[in-house]
Amino acid sequence: MRVIISSNSDLPIYLQIVNQIKEQILSGKIQENQMLPSMRALAKDLGISFITTKRSYEELERQGLINTVPGKGCFVSHFNKELVYEAKMREIEEKLEEAISLSNSLGLSKEELISTLENLYEGE
Template sequence: MKILISNASSDPIYMQILTQIRQSILSGELVAGDSLPSIRQLAKDLQVSVITTKRVYEELEKEKLIDSVVGKGCFVSGINQDFIREQRMKRLEEKMLEIIRESKELSMTEQDVIQLFTMLSEEETSS
């Protein structure tokens, strides 16, 4: 798992870390049972405060994406695949809403967006 922190980003550091770990879990890069670095180790590796990494892990635990086991560390949760799919669908919907807003700003019609999607989909399939 590689985490990149950008000082130029408008997102706070904890949010950048949270987003990247969440994405690694939801994309399947990290699977149920995989261990995460300790809070202290992650803080050291990223050169951030332990408080920052603790906040990230607490948020991931609230989202039921990781489990903390006292004395053993943090692990990717054994959540079921339906939950992961639902979370990924939610993120896809957010991205689609962003596309809709952007296309309206560009005065694109729904048909224009569909044509662009179809063209890009065909290109992706053929490559």
């Protein structure tokens, strides 16, 4: 498992950890039932406080992505991939709604917005 903390990020450190571990779980880089590093080990590796890693793991557990087994550690949970897909689709829709609102405030047409999206999608 790889986690990189950025001092330039607007996100708090615990959320940077949550987002990176979550992405690795959802992408399959970290498998179901795989044990995560202990909170103390992760804190030491990242040079941060134990409380920060504890908060990150608690948030991942709240989201249903990991389970803590007392005395054994934290493990990736079994989760419904369909529910994860739906959540990601909702997130995409929210961001697209923001883009539509912003483009409307600039007076862009639907066609101009779609063209911009297509260009970004194709990497131009």
